[in-house]
Amino acid sequence: MEIQDRYGRSFKTLRVSLINSCNLGCIYCVHSSEQKSTHTNPKQPLDYKEIVYAIKNIHALTNLKTIRLTGGEPTLYKDLISIVKEIKSLGVDNIKMTSNGYLLKNLLPELSKAGLTKINISLDTVDQENFNEISGKKNLERILEAIDEALKYGIEIKINAVILKGINDDQIIPLLNFSKSRNITIRFLELMRMGPLHETEDFYKYFVSEQKILNCIESEYSLTVIEREASATANYWVTQDGYKFGIIANESSPFCNDCDRLRLDSFGNIYGCLSNDSAISISDVLNDEIKLTEKLEEALSHKQELKFTGSAISMMAIGG
C-alpha cells in the first residue's frame, strides 16, 4: 500500500544528489568562508552500487514517476551515464537532471542514448562578467553552447535562473529573451533561505519577490496566467505572443500542500522537506522493507502544511 500522509501526499519524485561538490561557487549557494565548493561530511558517501540499490528499493515502495539526478554538480559524478541506464531499466517514466551545464556538452550524446529525458540547466545571467561575479568562473559560453547542443539531441531543456537584488535583477529580460528565442521554458527562482542564507541578513539583502519579477517582465510583455498543475513547483504565465515562462516562488507562493518530492543525498540520508533539516539515514536499512518504510513515513511527516521556512540544509549537498 502506498505511503501517504493525512493530506493525501505521497512520494512520486525522487531527487538524488549524486555528489556534494560543484565546479561553480555561486554566491548564494556556497558559504563565503569556503575556499572550495566542497562540503565535508564525517560519513562516507554511498558508492555506486549503494546509490542504485537505494533508488531501486525506494522505487519499489513508492512507485516513483520521476527521478531527478542532481548534486553538487551531477556531471562531476563519474558513473552518471551508468546510473541513468540503471534507472531506465527500472521503468521510471521520467529521468531528469539538474546541472549547471558547464561540463554538459560532451556528455550529451551518451546521456541521450542512456535515456535521460529532460535537463534543467541553471543559468542566472547571459552576461560574462556577471556570470563571473556570481559563480567565480569564466567561460559562460560553455553553458550557452551546451544549451544549444542539447536541443539538437531532442532533450527537453528548461532554464532555471535565481534572481538576486543588485546582482542579476537586470538580467530578467535578457534571460527571458534568450530562452524565448530558443523556445525553451525559463523559470525564475525566488531566492530560498537555505544553507548559508538561512536566518541571515544576506537573504533579505538579495531577495527578489515573484511580484517584482513579474512587474519587470510586464514592462515588456503583457501576460496571462496559466492554471497551476498539481505538484508543480512553478507558477506559469504566457506572453501575448505565446511564450510560456514560470516563477518558482517558495516564499511568495509556497507549494507545500501537494508536494510529492523526496530527496536522497550522497551520504544515504533522505529528506522529506527542505524546511526540515533532520537527516534520516537509510544506508543501514536498505535491506529491510519494514524499516525503510518507517524511514519514508518519517520523511513524509516532515513536510510542511503550507509555509516554506527554509533550513540549514545546504543546496550544494541536497541539490534543490
Ligand code: SAM
Ligand atoms: N549544480 C547543479 C546546478 O547548478 O543546477 C545542481 C545543484 S544546484 C544546488 C540546483 C539549483 O539550486 C540551481 O539552480 C541553483 O541555482 C539553485 N539554488 C541553490 N541555492 C539556492 C537558493 N538559496 N535559493 C534558490 N535556488 C538555489
